[in-house]
Structures are given as C-alpha cells and as structure tokens.
Amino acid sequence: MNYFLTSYFNETPSAIEIAEIRRLRLFDQIGESATIVTESPIWDSGYVLDQLGIRQRVINMYGYYQQLDRYEGPETTTTSIRSTLPDLPFKNNTILDDGKPVVKIHEEHGQLSYVDYLDLFGFTNRRDFYENGVHSYSEFYDDHAKLQLKQYYTYQGKPVITCYYHGGPSNQAILTMLHLATSNQIHQFQSLDAFRAHFLDDLTQNDDTLICDREDYWGMAMGLMHKNPRRMLMIHAAFTTNAKRDGEVFTSIKTTIEHGKLDAVITSTQAEADDIHARFPEVPTEVIPVSAVPDKRLNTNFPFEVRIPFQIIAVARVTEIKQLSHAINAVIKLHGHFPKVDFKIYGYEDLLNGYAESKRLRKIISQNKAASYIHFMGYTKDLSPVYQKADLLLLTSRSEGFSMAILEALSYACPVVSYDINYGPNELVKPGENGQLVPANDEYTLFRTLVDIFKDRQQLQRFGLFAQNSVREFGENAVEKRWAKVLKKKPQK
Numbered sequence: 001m002n003y004f005l006t007s008y009f010n011e012t013p014s015a016i017e018i019a020e021i022r023r024l025r026l027f028d029q030i031g032e033s034a035t036i037v038t039e040s041p042i043w044d045s046g047y048v049l050d051q052l053g054i055r056q057r058v059i060n061m062y063g064y065y066q067q068l069d070r071y072e073g074p075e076t077t078t079t080s081i082r083s084t085l086p087d088l089p090f091k092n093n094t095i096l097d098d099g100k101p102v103v104k105i106h107e108e109h110g111q112l113s114y115v116d117y118l119d120l121f122g123f124t125n126r127r128d129f130y131e132n133g134v135h136s137y138s139e140f141y142d143d144h145a146k147l148q149l150k151q152y153y154t155y156q157g158k159p160v161i162t163c164y165y166h167g168g169p170s171n172q173a174i175l176t177m178l179h180l181a182t183s184n185q186i187h188q189f190q191s192l193d194a195f196r197a198h199f200l201d202d203l204t205q206n207d208d209t210l211i212c213d214r215e216d217y218w219g220m221a222m223g224l225m226h227k228n229p230r231r232m233l234m235i236h237a238a239f240t241t242n243a244k245r246d247g248e249v250f251t252s253i254k255t256t257i258e259h260g261k262l263d264a265v266i267t268s269t270q271a272e273a274d275d276i277h278a279r280f281p282e283v284p285t286e287v288i289p290v291s292a293v294p295d296k297r298l299n300t301n302f303p304f305e306v307r308i309p310f311q312i313i314a315v316a317r318v319t320e321i322k323q324l325s326h327a328i329n330a331v332i333k334l335h336g337h338f339p340k341v342d343f344k345i346y347g348y349e350d351l352l353n354g355y356a357e358s359k360r361l362r363k364i365i366s367q368n369k370a371a372s373y374i375h376f377m378g379y380t381k382d383l384s385p386v387y388q389k390a391d392l393l394l395l396t397s398r399s400e401g402f403s404m405a406i407l408e409a410l411s412y413a414c415p416v417v418s419y420d421i422n423y424g425p426n427e428l429v430k431p432g433e434n435g436q437l438v439p440a441n442d443e444y445t446l447f448r449t450l451v452d453i454f455k456d457r458q459q460l461q462r463f464g465l466f467a468q469n470s471v472r473e474f475g476e477n478a479v480e481k482r483w484a485k486v487l488k489k490k491p492q493k
Contacts, residue, residue: 001033002209002487005218008040009048009058012348012379014317015404016213016236019290023211023483024057026292026476030484035059037203039196039217041152046132047109061199062152062161065180068134071155075133078105081115119143147173196221204229209487211266212256219256230491231260235267235276236290236401243399243422245275257283263491268402272423286486291404292479293411298468302388302413304461310341310454313390313414315383315405316397318358318376319350323441325361326396326419330447332368338454341373343394346386348379387412391460392435392453396446400424410434410471415463417449428474434467 004020013021020036027034036054038045041062049055074080082090085103089096095103104116112133117126127139135157140149152161160181168174178195180187189195200221204210208229212218215233222231233256240247249257257265257280266286267273273285312331316322324345331343349358358376365374380386387393393409395418402424406416410428416435418425419442429435436453438446453460472478 001035001204002027002211003059003204004034004036005210005212005214006036006038007214007217008038008042009045009052009054010042011048011051013052015290019236019404020213021052021054022291024054026480026483029476030480032483032487037061039214041137044108044113044131047111059203061196062137064199064203065160065182066136066152066154068131068136068155071134076130076135077112077133078107081105081112144171146171193220193224197224197226200225200229201227212260215256215260216252219252219260222256223259223261225261228261230263232264232266232286233257233260233262234290235265235272238399238401238422239267239272239276245278249279264486266486267423269423269427271427272401275422286482288482288486289407289474289479290402291407292474292476293407293471295475295477297411298472298475302464304413304464306389307391307414307464308342308389309391309457310338311389311391312341312343312394312450313386313392313409314343314345314394314396315347315386315408316345316395317347317350318345318361319352320357321398322347323396323398324357325364326441326443326446327394328361328364328370328374329443330394330396330450331374332364332370333447334450334454335370335373337451341454343374344377344386344390345375346377346380346383349376383408384412387414390414392417392450394450395419395425397421398440403428407471407474410467411474413464413467415453415460415467417446417453419446428471430466430470434463434470 004023006017006020009017024034036058038058038060041060045060046055049058078093085095093105094101100122102118106113112130114127114129116124119125123143124141124145129136135153137150137152139147142148147165150163151159154160162179163175164177165173166176175192178189187198189198196218204227206228210222210229210231211234212222212232213234213236239253240249262283264284264286265276266288267276268289270287273287277285314324314327316324318324331341335341349355365371387409393405393414393416395403395406395416397419399421400423406418406425406428409416416429418429418437419440420426420437421440426437429437431437436449438449
C-alpha cells in the first residue's frame with residue numbers, strides 16, 4: 001500500500017491536497033494501491049470528502065482509532081439535543097435558563113456540527129463535535145476560555161484518545177501529553193510526533209510506502225517509527241527561504257531529510273533536485289511533477305476564437321509570497337493602453353493577520369479606481385472554462401515549487417507570462433513559443449512584455465497553438481511511467 005501523508009481537507013483544498021487527489025488516479029492507472037492519510041481532525045470532514053469524491057480513499061489518524069463508521073445507533077440531531085432539557089425555552093437553536101443560554105446548537109450543511117454547554121456564569125465549559133450525527137470528540141475549557149482537555153470517542157462512546165493542555169507563552173494552550181486507550185493498555189505520549197509515529201506503526205507494514213506531502217506534520221514522526229516502510233518526501237515548494245541553492249533550508253524540510261530516514265526526496269523540477277542533492281548528497285533525489293494533466297486534454301483543440309480578448313487571469317491564493325501587487329500594478333498600467341483589459345484573480349484569500357494581504361491589494365485597486373476591471377473571484381472548484389476563455393495567465397510569485405497553474409493553463413492552450421523564478425516556470429514556459437519569461441521582480445519589463453503581447457494577437461494565437469505540445473511530458477501517461485519506475489526501485493536500506 002502507498003500512503004500519501006497530509007494535514008487535512010477543507011472546502012477550499014490547497015494545491016498540495018489537489019495534487020494528492022490527482023495522484024490517486026495516477027496510481028490507480030498503474031495498479032498501485034493508494035490511500036491519503038490526514039492528521040488533523042476536521043469536524044465536517046465527511047461532508048468535504050464527499051464533495052471531493054474521495055471519502056473512501058482517506059484515513060484520518062484520530063478516526064483510525066475511533067472507527068465511527070461502525071456506529072449503528074440513532075443519529076444525534078438538534079431535536080435530540082433539545083429533548084435533553086424539554087422544560088426549558090428554546091429559541092434560535094439555543095436552550096435558555098432564566099433567559100440565559102445554557103446550550104447552543106450549531107449546524108452546518110443541514111447537520112449537527114457542534115454543541116456548546118455553558119455554565120452558571122455564561123462560560124463555555126464543554127464543546128461536543130459531531131460527524132454525521134455521531135459524537136466524535138469534546139473540548140473542555142477553563143473560565144478563561146482556554147482549552148484544557150480534548151477527548152475523542154469510539155463508535156461505542158468510549159474515550160480512546162485524550163489530549164492534555166497547559167498554559168504556555170502568552171497563556172496559550174500547549175499540548176503536553178496524550179493518552180491512547182486500546183483494548184489492553186493505555187499508551188502515553190509526551191509529544192504529537194510520538195503519537196503520529198505510533199499511528200504510522202499501527203497503520204503500515206514494512207513493504208508499504210509513505211509519500212510525505214506535509215513534512216511539517218509527518219517528517220519527524222517517520223523518523224521515530226519502529227517499522228521500516230519506504231519513506232519519500234515530496235517537495236511542493238522551494239526548499240530554501242530564498243529559493244536558491246545556498247539559501248536557508250526550511251526547518252521542517254531540513255529536519256525531515258536529516259531525521260526522517262528517507263529513501264528519496266522527490267521534486268517536480270530537475271533544477272530543484274540538483275540543488276537539494278548539492279546540499280544533501282546522501283539522500284537520493286527523483287524528479288516527478290506534483291501534478292499531471294489528462295492526455296485527452298492535450299489532444300483537444302481549444303479554439304482561439306472563443307477566448308475573451310484582453311482577459312488576463314491569475315490562479316493563486318491571495319498571500320504575500322504570490323506578489324499579486326506586481327500583477328495588479330502591471331494591469332493598471334496596461335489598462336491605459338488597452339481599455340478592454342480585464343484581470344481576474346482566482347484563489348482563496350489568506351486569513352493571516354486578518355486578511356492583511358487582501359486588504360493591501362484592495363487598497364491599491366481602490367486608489368487607482370481599478371475595481372471595474374480587477375476582480376477577486378475567490379476559490380473556484382472547476383477552472384476549466386476559465387482557462388479556455390482567458391487570453392493569458394500571469395504569474396508574479398517570489399518563488400514556486402512547480403506551478404500547477406502554469407501547467408494547467410498551457411494544457412488548455414492558454415499562454416503564460418511569468419517571472420523567471422525558482423522553481424518551475426523556466427521548465428514550463430518556453431519564451432517566444434508558449435509565452436514569455438520576465439526577470440524576477442522586474443515590474444517595468446513585466447508591463448512592457450504585456451504591452452508587446454497584446455499589440456499582436458497573431459503572436460498570442462501562435463503561443464496558444466504551441467502550448468499543449470510544450471507540456472506533453474507532463475501528461476498523465478508520461479508521469480505514470482515516472483512513478484512506476486520509482487516505485488519499482490528497491491529501497492536502499
């Protein structure tokens with residue numbers, strides 16, 4: 001069995017989780033069994049996984065021990081919670097005692113999600129979370145609303161995992177101990193990494209393969225295991241803070257390479273593989289793209305005539321590393337030359353520091369009276385029609401690990417203009433053939449490049465005609481062969 005290790009899935013999955021879903025299909029097509037493993041418990045994960053169509057392909061670390069899918073009793077609902085205090089008033093999903101809330105019921109997607117229990121002074125003492133009508137876990141708080149205890153339950157309602165918390169810096173709750181109650185003993189862990197390692201030992205056999213997509217969650221745990229499955233680290237971004245060979249290696253990546261007992265590090269580009277090998281020559285590297293595109297799509301004609309003239313898109317989460325201000329400023333200048341230009345940004349907005357980056361970008365747009373032609377479109381599940389109608393994809397990131405957005409755009413015959421950054425764009429974009437590369441952070445050249453492209457729609461059409469052929473090595477069949485070759489290699493242990 002092959003296990004893809006990640007953090008969690010929510011309603012706006014990141015590029016990493018999307019890549020894992022696509023990898024499931026690749027492994028199916030080469031006859032390799034595969035399952036995604038998530039670490040974090042998300043109360044509505046069942047709904048999310050159903051929406052993504054992968055519910056039967058995902059194992060959660062906590063759910064592995066809870067086995068809630070074995071529950072056969074009645075579903076807990078708002079009505080059944082309400083019935084526990086039938087003599088008290090009930091209004092807006094809240095049970096009241098002498099006018100004060102004592103129970104607050106919360107629903108999502110038409111189902112019970114969690115229930116708050118409040119004490120005499122109005123403090124939330126306990127919060128119960130439900131998954132498909134089954135009590136999954138509870139959180140217990142002190143009178144300062146600080147988490148003290150988190151307890152997970154089996155399908156029989158018995159505590160199976162207990163997490164203990166104490167105050168840390170700034171009085172933040174810090175996990176200090178975990179207990180796992182199995183049928184014959186209680187296991188105690190002083191760290192989450194130790195618990196993760198125990199879970200991986202329970203889950204795997206020595207002939208299995210772990211492909212770690214989230215090393216910040218699983219890297220150290222792989223090194224703490226007693227069993228010895230094959231371990232691979234999949235790099236999804238630049239491995240150093242400045243995206244250069246001699247830069248500072250991200251702590252989680254460095255820790256995983258040095259302590260994760262790896263059999264291989266997998267990167268999407270040869271350039272990054274070479275740079276990692278130069279820093280860590282003892283660990284083998286392999287080059288396999290994090291994503292692949294259907295070969296059928298690469299053989300499909302996407303007519304230039306249906307594209308919306310001057311429609312520019314960016315596909316990126318709205319966060320500082322994507323440097324969307326560079327793209328916005330270029331489009332604002334471009335609008336003075338081509339009044340029909342329109343720029344749409346597809347991606348969820350990073351909530352870091354209260355959506356600070358989104359607010360900064362919207363201020364730029366407002367100050368330049370550009371709201372009529374620059375738009376935030378949010379997370380969009382299916383971008384196929386977007387790529388098919390756009391004239392151009394624009395990428396201005398500080399760094400990338402590959403850029404699925406560029407690959408997707410080119411596979412739909414949509415040309416690309418990108419900064420020439422590590423890693424990925426210069427292995428996907430062929431200047432003068434399927435788009436253009438611009439020196440990193442050179443905003444003036446970016447603007448001039450866009451002007452030159454939109455002056456000549458015949459050139460833009462030629463870029464589109466070559467785009468699909470330029471990325472055939474990233475078609476599913478080609479990437480499947482790369483995976484098959486790597487998986488057939490015997491671990492060097």
